[in-house]
Amino acid sequence: MIANTNTNMRFSKPVAIAITAFMLLSVGCAATTRSIDPDESTIHYDANYDFSDKKEIVNKLTDSLLNTTLLGRETSKPIIVTYGIANETAEHINTGGISDDIRLKLIQAGEYRFVNRKQRDNALSETDFQHAGFVPPEQRVVEGRQLGANYILAGTLRSIEKQQPREFRLTKRKLVFYSMNLELTNIETGEISWADNVEIARESSQPILGW
Amino acid sequence: MPRLFHRAAVLSVAVLFLAGCATSNSLNNARHQFYAGEPEAALATLDKDSISKRNTLLAHLDTGLIAHTAGQYQKSIQALLAARELLEQLDFISVREQGASLITNEWATTYKGEYNEHLLIHTFQMMNFLLINDTESAAVEARQALKVLENHNSPLKHDWYSRALIAMSFEAAGKPDSAHIEYKKLIDDMGFDGGIATAALRNARLLGREDDARQFAELIAETDAELGIGDNTNAHLDSTDNPKANANSDVNFDVKNNGELVLFLQAGSIPLKRPGQLYVSTDIFAAFPTYPIIPRPHLNLSIDVGDVPIKHASVVKTQTVDVARAALGARGKQIAAKQLARIATKKNLAQTARRENEALGAILSVAFFALEQADTRSWETLPAHLNLVQIPLPAGTQQVSLLVRDGDRLYESTLENIEIKAGKRAFRALRLGPGAPRTKLN
Incomplete structure (x- = not known):
């Protein structure tokens, strides 16, 4: 009571x-x-691409790039420009997050140098401003000293989805296969100097009946 | 026990009458505002008023379409993404709702959209993304649209507009191979030019697919011969009711100097679903949704660039109600099975009640009869006509004037400041007739 x-x-x-x-x-x-x-830990609520997948893709490809024999052949740290990752899946995935994370890990590892393509226009505008007479000559950046990239880093994320055929069943199963391909292209020769991919396959099932 | 049944029956009758058979008021208000030419007011209504959970999908769909018409493409994208996400969440059978609908009607269930509406979500998203020049996202939507088409190919395959847009989205995203597959499938299904052979031919030549290019060129030549425009002497693009009607003989498109305007032309309003009725006996009948069969000619277009009438335009034409009717028909067996189950349930309940109490049984019978109403919910803001108009134009800033006849209605519109780049497509959207904004949008 x-x-x-x-x-x-x-x-x-x-x-x-x-x-x-x-x-x-x-x-x-x-x-x-x-x-x-x-x-x-790895958390998946369904078969779709999620944060854990991004982490797995970034880790595997970064490790591969850091262990490539390419680094041993180069006399100085290779300079890379990233051209992003094309999204060829059937989902709206921000692949910019993948390329940004790979670049971050490579910069932190200190084996590669990067030029910032996205900030190129801003850098030009800032340089123009400095040389337009608003900034004292000794504080102006010196033109013609931008780094020239040796390699382009670009890739493609693809997916294939398979749904269980229509039949009498209590759950719906879906199989999604993701393939992330990344390659490093030598700008001077056009040769693909390094390439690797990560594949992720996942199955999810959803009940057909609910409250 | 009889007393308990008596109470339960009275409660059921009360609940039955409380169960509304109407679309939310705010949804109706927004639709009226939209059709009065006030898309901004309609969007404000949809934003501020609450919509019943059962009609949330319709609210997303209407918001998406109205925002698209108002040129608010980002808002439209967000609303249609929400619609698709909701569809995924609703992809199960609710035991509670199905139970309720067995003693009331389909209005008791959450609206999950027809197959054609599922496809049109992606169609409008492709248009939105192309209009904001996000070609990669347009291609993502094209892949999603293909999944819908794969699952419901039979009723949806005649949505030429959506299918042409899928190919065009792939092309815009730099995927000419994927575009070629879709162009070819589309032309094979059409069996004639259909306003897309010129685009398909250009893409096939780019890929070096000479056999297919030859096939597309032949179709174009056939259409040109049929329309008598092979010598390029026709002054106007006077399309007729014949969907083959396209003046598109300029297959050797000069990509060095010319670009193309792709106009997403939408006109009229889709006919509404109507209740059909089938009487089984004097006290039992089945109500089901149907689309009216009203013969309606395709749009008739005349296009001028500046003051010069042009003839080298291709138009892919779809009447939304044709696809909607086919999609509803594809659910026919499912609707019929549900109707039978409902009739049996209601009859059983009424008979049981009558055995306990004659008056109560009679009341229940009347209530069940009154509640038998067809679920006529649909995406009511859709246009009647979807036309994909492709107009080759010289590079530079262009002005295009349109004279559009929809039955006995005539519309005039001018598109200004169209930036055309050589070898590129520029995209514009235009809604005419009911639903067209009354004031010119920025």
């Missing part, structure tokens, strides 16, 4: 049970938020 001694309020057994049940349900329905360590 639940009782409030201060007010002498007493509840009958059914009311007490109802209040307890309501409180339990209220707690059960409360929204929760928890932080997840990105390095902790």
